[in-house]
Amino acid sequence: MKIAVCVSHVPDTAAKININSSGKEIDPAGVTYILNPYDEFAIEEALKTKEKFGGETVVISLGSDASKESLRKALAMGIDNAVLLKDAQYRDSLSVAKALAEEIKFQNAELVFFGKQSVDYDNSIVGQLTSELLGYNCISVAVSFALEGNNIVCEREIEGGKEVVETNLPALITTQKGLNEPRYASLKGIMAAKKKEIVEKIPATTSNYVEVVTMKKPTAKQPGRIVGTDVNAVPELVRLLREEAKVI
Amino acid sequence: MTNKFLVIIEQRNKQIKKSSIEAVKAASDIASKLHGTVEAVSVGGDIDGLALLGGYGISKVTHLKNDALLNYSASAYTSLISNFAIENNFDTVFISASAMGKDLAPIVAVKLDAGIAVDCVSLNIEGNDILATRPIFAGKALIDVKIISPKKIFVLRPNVFNAGQPSAALAEVVTVNIESLEFKIKVNEIKKSEGKLDVAEADMIVSGGRGMKGPEHFHLVEELAGIIGAASGASRAVVDAGWRPHAEQVGQTGKTVSPNLYIALGISGAIQHLAGMRSSKCIVAINKDKDAPIFQIADYGIVGDVFEIVPAMIEEIKKINS
Numbered sequence: 001m002k003i004a005v006c007v008s009h010v011p012d013t014a015a016k017i018n019i020n021s022s023g024k025e026i027d028p029a030g031v032t033y034i035l036n037p038y039d040e041f042a043i044e045e046a047l048k049t050k051e052k053f054g055g056e057t058v059v060i061s062l063g064s065d066a067s068k069e070s071l072r073k074a075l076a077m078g079i080d081n082a083v084l085l086k087d088a089q090y091r092d093s094l095s096v097a098k099a100l101a102e103e104i105k106f107q108n109a110e111l112v113f114f115g116k117q118s119v120d121y122d123n124s125i126v127g128q129l130t131s132e133l134l135g136y137n138c139i140s141v142a143v144s145f146a147l148e149g150n151n152i153v154c155e156r157e158i159e160g161g162k163e164v165v166e167t168n169l170p171a172l173i174t175t176q177k178g179l180n181e182p183r184y185a186s187l188k189g190i191m192a193a194k195k196k197e198i199v200e201k202i203p204a205t206t207s208n209y210v211e212v213v214t215m216k217k218p219t220a221k222q223p224g225r226i227v228g229t230d231v232n233a234v235p236e237l238v239r240l241l242r243e244e245a246k247v248i
Numbered sequence: 249m250t251n252k253f254l255v256i257i258e259q260r261n262k263q264i265k266k267s268s269i270e271a272v273k274a275a276s277d278i279a280s281k282l283h284g285t286v287e288a289v290s291v292g293g294d295i296d297g298l299a300l301l302g303g304y305g306i307s308k309v310t311h312l313k314n315d316a317l318l319n320y321s322a323s324a325y326t327s328l329i330s331n332f333a334i335e336n337n338f339d340t341v342f343i344s345a346s347a348m349g350k351d352l353a354p355i356v357a358v359k360l361d362a363g364i365a366v367d368c369v370s371l372n373i374e375g376n377d378i379l380a381t382r383p384i385f386a387g388k389a390l391i392d393v394k395i396i397s398p399k400k401i402f403v404l405r406p407n408v409f410n411a412g413q414p415s416a417a418l419a420e421v422v423t424v425n426i427e428s429l430e431f432k433i434k435v436n437e438i439k440k441s442e443g444k445l446d447v448a449e450a451d452m453i454v455s456g457g458r459g460m461k462g463p464e465h466f467h468l469v470e471e472l473a474g475i476i477g478a479a480s481g482a483s484r485a486v487v488d489a490g491w492r493p494h495a496e497q498v499g500q501t502g503k504t505v506s507p508n509l510y511i512a513l514g515i516s517g518a519i520q521h522l523a524g525m526r527s528s529k530c531i532v533a534i535n536k537d538k539d540a541p542i543f544q545i546a547d548y549g550i551v552g553d554v555f556e557i558v559p560a561m562i563e564e565i566k567k568i569n570s
Binding site for chain 1: 319320322323326346347348350351353354355357358359362363364365366367379382383384385386387388389390391392393394395396397432433434435436437438439440441444445446448449452476493494495497500501502504508509518519520526527529530531532538543544545546547548549550551552556557560561564565568
């Protein structure tokens with residue numbers, strides 16, 4: 001079985017975000033980029049599935065040359081092959097999904113894993129869009145995954161609980177924290193990844209459906225009031241919450 | 249552009265979800281500004297109170313009914329809704345960014361060939377266009393986006409749009425019995441976390457961090473949450489340490505929340521936590537360290553020991569409630 005994993009290269013969650021002079025994009029100066037945290041669960045699940053059933057794994061990313069760092073990390077964790085769809089232009093979610101779907105089709109992968117969202121634009125829809133473009137069955141936000149023959153059973157996180165969802169291959173699963181414990185790359189894996197080729201392709205251009213008009217920082221919140229420094233401040237705090245903020 | 253709007257209604261246990269009512273109100277507000285019309289569609293078995301959606305500004309609800317549709321099925325729901333939208337020429341679709349909304353909306357977007365904006369926190373009119381604001385980087389920045397394709401889907405963050413008080417108007421409810429169903433993906437079972445409110449849906453949240461010193465002390469977080477009717481949340485540090493389940497995590501790799509009240513207990517306020525809760529309407533911080541970043545965004549704070557302050561808060565609120 002061919003298993004594909006799609007990953008993105010994103011600013012570290014600890015990074016401060018500033019906006020560049022275009023007013024539509026972030027300023028990358030001083031920002032460290034990492035493999036999207038949710039994609040580590042996708043890589044791990046692909047590796048576990050291959051270990052259990054055999055097959056071949058491929059990692060795909062759409063982005064600039066910088067994304068190679070995240071592709072190398074996936075290779076170091078144990079993924080067999082890597083493809084970079086080289087494009088540094090802004091694409092909306094649907095345009096990203098079209099490029100990824102095209103490559104997944106080319107790879108002939110019948111099982112695909114995505115992180116449930118990338119922590120940059122936080123869309124959380126590229127997996128579902130890609131799946132529908134491919135005509136695959138999609139289960140999003142999976143916290144468990146079991147494959148038997150053609151049949152897949154996952155638990156997906158919903159408000160106040162979990163849904164047990166069943167479907168068949170070909171399928172695309174988006175992964176949530178809690179699904180597995182991503183492995184660390186071994187030294188041997190890191191050395192091997194350095195030697196592996198990352199296949200570069202130029203994806204077809206497609207028109208965007210969604211346009212960014214402006215990017216802005218949220219209005220800075222003014223620090224409020226320190227009501228007190230010990231237990232004696234509690235009655236006053238509760239009074240403020242009731243009478244001033246009117247929230248309890 | 250015809251401005252024919254459709255709101256997708258979500259139900260759980262026959263009840264319309266609050267976030268769907270918020271979406272109805274938001275869509276009818278925008279529709280009235282653009283001189284458009286707005287209807288709703290629901291999928292499921294029996295659903296209570298569909299006619300009451302008229303009180304939030306819509307004239308008609310079409311209910312696509314089959315008892316086998318009680319639980320969500322991505323394949324069945326998305327084909328029914330997409331076919332309904334196409335047959336009736338709706339050009340703009342609204343749905344809440346719930347777990348179901350985020351799963352369903354992108355699939356419908358592909359079927360309708362529509363542009364999609366997810367997790368919108370405000371909708372404004374610019375000329376004849378809808379400008380949607382959505383947080384990115386878990387709220388460290390915001391973008392205003394415009395959907396430029398003829399068909400559009402707006403997925404609205406729960407708990408942000410105010411549904412307000414309904415009028416007495418009733419909507420016309422048309423029930424369509426659905427015969428053939430496509431269950432390529434099916435929810436077999438819903439496992440509810442016992443009696444717990446979810447942080448993503450809660451009006452109030454009480455969260456605990458490292459300052460709670462161990463999982464054995466989280467009963468304090470739960471007790472305070474319990475007496476005010478809040479959900480319990482947690483910081484990434486305590487989830488990573490295995491003290492609390494991931495479903496409770498607030499922040500950039502957890503849930504982004506905007507409740508009316510957010511009480512942070514022993515949370516210092518790492519940047520990824522602040523990003524996830526900074527849009528809460530009222531923030532209270534209890535922390536021993538007066539320099540903790542959480543105090544920079546808190547409306548009210550007490551610099552002190554959570555193990556003294558929290559029991560006193562519980563007592564004080566109990567006293568007032570009785």
